[in-house]
Amino acid sequence: MTGARVLVVEDAETIRAALESSLRTAGHDVSTRTDGTRLERDIAEFRPDVVVLDVMVPGRDGFALLAVVRRISLAGVVMLTARDGVVDRLRAFEAGADDYVMKPFVLAELVARVNAVLRRMGRVSARVQVDDLVVDSDSGDVSRGGVPIALTATEFKLLCYLAVNRDRVLSKTQILTNVWGYEDYDTNLVDVFISLLRRKLEAHGPRLVHTVRGRGFMLRAQQRLAG
Template sequence: MTSILIVEDDNDINNLICNTLKAEGYQCERAFDGKEGADKIEQNRYDLLLLDIMLPEINGYELLDYVRRIGDTPVIIISAMGQVDERIRGLRMGADDYICKPFQIGELLARVETVLRRTQRMAERLEIEDVAIDPKSRTVIKAGEQVELTVKEFDLLYELMKNKNVALSRRRLYELVWQEEYTGETRTLDSHVQRLRKKLDWNEKIVTVFRIGYRLEVRG
């Protein structure tokens, strides 16, 4: 069962989130300040952390920094601090999503499902010919040498390897990697594919399909 830790000092909000997630079949634990949250994280493994920022004892940013130094547990920040610079700060520190209070409980559930789906699908090591990709450590090895990729290049490579020999439309591939609606603009995706080809020396392997998408072509 998926285990979620809720670190929120407002008892009513904590109860609402916990009861809603339990009704959806999730296993939940609760903490009401940053220190209690840190203690639970030290003692247990969670599939997701829901984290307020303005917490007693240890604030949310400090706890997020601690979580990122000891592991890769997905984190969704839920905070009344909704200014753009606060959201940017949280995401740059390693949060997987940022929800501003007040929020709709349906939106929270959708965000939880999306983050869990994204992180859980990236769980197994994949190998094709001389390239191996480890989603957990987010490393790529080609012919025994590590290849440095950006975040989106890595996510793109993972989707192509996972769907080898499957023609993915630009829309589908873009939405899998960028996790946002495709609006028809192709330059971002195309430039990432070109850089990936160059870094992996895969000019003949990733091919355009009917000018609308891509596939990773693996023969044999």
């Protein structure tokens, strides 16, 4: 999954930085802004595939910015808001938003929503294959060598995160933040679930989830290990 351009308009520094890190880790080219003052120019120059808009940014609010995107671009739009009113959600969808995510949110869910929008646009595939392992994030199906593998919800979320970022080393903190939604927690939780996931995957073939000592874990095809 590479090449998708995501423009993030979010004034909260911690949220903006976390979104940028998670979307980049997922393989996207990311540009961030604190407001939509230059949105028309940003869209013309960056040509985003998806725009993530906070409803409450300074100046023109997210609904006004959504109208700008719809007027000059075919980009998908994911709205972010702390508001939980049905009226706001309906307003966003009626104005052309592709998705609407409530704060606080789990980063992995937001990345998944962005990827879902990209899939509907034909930009990315829901199906990832690594050797004989096939993971379909839309259907929830996992198989190895054609044999279905039953995973818990958390195991599946962990595998999807590893699969989307295949061939990349992911730290325990990155995994905690993107799969569980927090980083200030015992990293042994990651070790436990990696062990559970390996046990199920390795019942049907050689190891694909590898430990990179001192750095984290990665999902990598066997043939990439030669030499």
